[in-house]
Amino acid sequence: MAKNENTNVEIGAYIPDIWMSLTAQQKEFLAQNYTIHKYKKNETIYCEGEKPTHLICLLNGKVKIYKEGVGGRSQIIRVIKNNEYFGYRAFFANEDFVTAAAAFEPCTACLIPMTVILDLLKENNELAMFFIRQLSKDLGVSDERTVNLTQKHIRGRLAESLLFLKDAYGLEEDESTLSIYLSREDLANLSNMTTSNAIRTLSNFAAEKIIAIDGRKIKLIDIDKLRKISKIG
Amino acid sequence: MAKNENTNVEIGAYIPDIWMSLTAQQKEFLAQNYTIHKYKKNETIYCEGEKPTHLICLLNGKVKIYKEGVGGRSQIIRVIKNNEYFGYRAFFANEDFVTAAAAFEPCTACLIPMTVILDLLKENNELAMFFIRQLSKDLGVSDERTVNLTQKHIRGRLAESLLFLKDAYGLEEDESTLSIYLSREDLANLSNMTTSNAIRTLSNFAAEKIIAIDGRKIKLIDIDKLRKISKIG
DNA sequence: ATACATTTGTGCTAAATAACATGGTTTTAT
DNA sequence: ATAAAACCATGTTATTTAGCACAAATGTAT
DSSP states (O other), rough: OOEEEEEEHHHHSHHHHHTTTTOOOHHHHTTTSSSSEOOTOOOEOTTTOOOOOOOEEEESSSSSEEEOGGOEEEEEEEOOOOOESSSHHHHHHTTOSEEEESSSSEEEEEEEHHHHHHHHHHHOOOHHHHHHHHHHHHHHHHHHHHHHHSSSSSHHHHHHHHHHHHHOOOOOOSSBBBSOOOOOHHHHHHHHHHHHHHHHHEEEEETTEEEEEEEEEEEEEEHHHHHHHHHHO | OEOSSOHHHHHHHHSSSHHTTTTTTHHHHHHOEEEEEEETTTTEEOOSSSSSOOEEEEEEEEEEEEEEGGGGEEEEEEEEEEEOOEEEEEHHHOOOOOEEESSSSEEEEEEEHHHHHHHHHHHHHHHHHHHHHHHHHHHHHHEEEEEHHHHHHHHHHHHHHHHHHHHHHHHTSSBBBBBBBOOOOHHHHHHHHHHHHHHHHHHHHHHSSSSEEEEEEEEEEHHHHHHHHHHHO
């Protein structure tokens, strides 16, 4: 945990959404109170049931927010990419974490104590609006996801997930390969199905030339078809 | 739509959470800008795709927030009771409504233009914190619900819904009858199952003496058992 | 390099749930 | 009061999906 090795300019580049809204004095305050943390691949960042203490801004890497469900099955609730924030919801709701977070790949994150954020919120409305906007967007996504996961059939759910990953992490330079390589199990946990069914359905999509698979590398060939499958469920 | 027929004292009693945080001047501003609206039983309050314009505070009655899913099936996302607020998420996220709202029973609501709320938010941090807290709680509930609806089996989902309704609307004077009378279809839409299965499972619960049913009136007899069924899924 | 663990792929079976059909009951509208 | 509509109940069948078993491939540690 390296504290304050960075200049304010660097911090500002790391967390622009929050930094922008602050006064010079507030920036100084924040600069005295953040820490940088690194997480290894697959490392747990926080667990269900723990007390939330920090706002976490992901500087680098990819993170999954998930929930352990019935019978050890886990459900990926949302994913985080660089320059996105997480870990704060439970604190604001005055709850323990109801989800867990883990690193898909090696990550660097900036941690800010929630008490510091609370202090800043008292005097900075623009920052408050940032959180209101963010929570509102996340709630919309969560509501959307509830219906998608419950009402669509397997093919629809998997198609949905592939498009979801494309939106979240984008594509590689070839404009068609997903920029994230997930295990079949993670893909299943994202799509609310068993690993077997994720594998099977993925193979079917490949056989239908909707995608191409090479190990964990997934190439989206016919995105319109994916949208159609996702839409009809 | 009756505008400003009420004194400020009455308004304060209607919407205490927001009113409390305001200065005298802000109260005056709000008093000039709210309207009271009545909705009939089953009347739609807003539809998916419409533009959000007002913060709605339910003064009286019960409301469902739902989403039309695949093949005409609808999913109840959350429910609102008196003194709760809704209709604002989409505005803050700068989206059209992704859900619809309708009255379970006759309702009275206080509508405040979101532009007015935005103005108040600029100068009132306590109000901003109110929305942050509210959205954070709702997001937690939504995440919880996603897993419950996707991973639990029919009995677990229905048990969950009955407990959910108890938490949301409470019980009648007898301390065991749910204070809301839903159609089997609404109950099914709340629990992510077909109407037939809601009816069947409800009958099973009654046969097992976990609940008693008299038309739409549902008496929770063995709440511990319901909790257990909900927990094991 | 070799053994060991993890992940991926495939087929089969069983369980859960939706879909459909039909009839009775209650509510609503005229 | 009566007809029509909506709702509730139950049985049967079909579909979807989970669960399991096992083999092949890949990754990992010594």
